Amino acid sequence: EAQVTQNPRYLITVTGKKLTVTCSQNMNHEYMSWYRQDPGLGLRQIYYSMNVEVTDKGDVPEGYKVSRKEKRNFPLILESPSPNQTSLYFCASSHRGGTGWVTQYFGPGTRLLVL
Amino acid sequence: GQQVMQIPQYQHVQEGEDFTTYCNSSTTLSNIQWYKQRPGGHPVFLIQLVKSGEVKKQKRLTFQFGEAKKNSSLHITATQTTDVGTYFCADTPSGGSNYKLTFGKGTLLTVNP
Numbered sequence: 001e002a003q004v005t006q007n008p009r010y011l012i013t014v015t016g017k018k019l020t021v022t023c024s025q026n027m028n029h030e031y032m033s034w035y036r037q038d039p040g041l042g043l044r045q046i047y048y049s050m051n052v053e054v055t056d057k058g059d060v061p062e063g064y065k066v067s068r069k070e071k072r073n074f075p076l077i078l079e080s081p082s083p084n085q086t087s088l089y090f091c092a093s094s095h096r097g098g099t100g101w102v103t104q105y106f107g108p109g110t111r112l113l114v115l
Numbered sequence: 116g117q118q119v120m121q122i123p124q125y126q127h128v129q130e131g132e133d134f135t136t137y138c139n140s141s142t143t144l145s146n147i148q149w150y151k152q153r154p155g156g157h158p159v160f161l162i163q164l165v166k167s168g169e170v171k172k173q174k175r176l177t178f179q180f181g182e183a184k185k186n187s188s189l190h191i192t193a194t195q196t197t198d199v200g201t202y203f204c205a206d207t208p209s210g211g212s213n214y215k216l217t218f219g220k221g222t223l224l225t226v227n228p
Contacts, residue, residue, distance in 0.1 A: 031214050040220070041220065042203065042218050043205075045215065045217075048214045049214075056213065059215075092158075103160045103163075104150075106157040106158045109157050
């Protein structure tokens with residue numbers, strides 16, 4: 001089954017304690033992306049990757065890091081989490097069709113609370 | 116940067132009524148994608164529009180891309196309770212140089228049975 005998986009699904013942590021949210025896709029997609037979703041602000045792109053070892057900033061990259069060492073995995077790293085990073089996080093993947101990027105598949109989401 | 120405005124923010128309808136959400140931009144949109152997110156769920160891709168004036172249909176859903184590529188709409192005919200959720204549009208790049216997407220803030224649709 002084609003899917004994007006994220007772990008953990010829920011996480012409560014404290015300010016400053018480094019954490020990693022993993023994301024994996026089994027569709028051999030070149031493109032992966034991280035979003036955060038906040039009430040009233042919708043979905044905002046954090047980072048994206050167009051292929052292995054190629055990453056770039058989205059609209060809200062501050063406080064986050066990513067890496068793309070393998071095609072299937074795209075972890076999101078919070079080196080020193082702060083309360084304003086409390087949010088719902090989604091990972092997504094896609095591939096390129098003739099008219100640009102086609103169907104983007106989202107993971108189930110990771111709900112993060114930073115105390 | 117690019118801003119995508121989506122209206123209305125909320126819409127409550129009686130089952131059987133029609134529903135429309137609009138996506139507007141002050142600058143030309145590249146491609147438009149539409150997503151649906153059920154309460155507690157993740158966004159699910161519905162469709163992509165590429166061409167100026169394009170109209171696509173999926174059963175009771177009709178998607179349009181404006182002639183000037185500055186707006187798009189999603190229309191649902193005769194809503195059902197299964198249509199409940201938030202509908203998002205996203206401006207998506209048409210070329211290969213980047214993968215930067217900008218989402219509208221979404222329209223939350225509730226349906227009274």
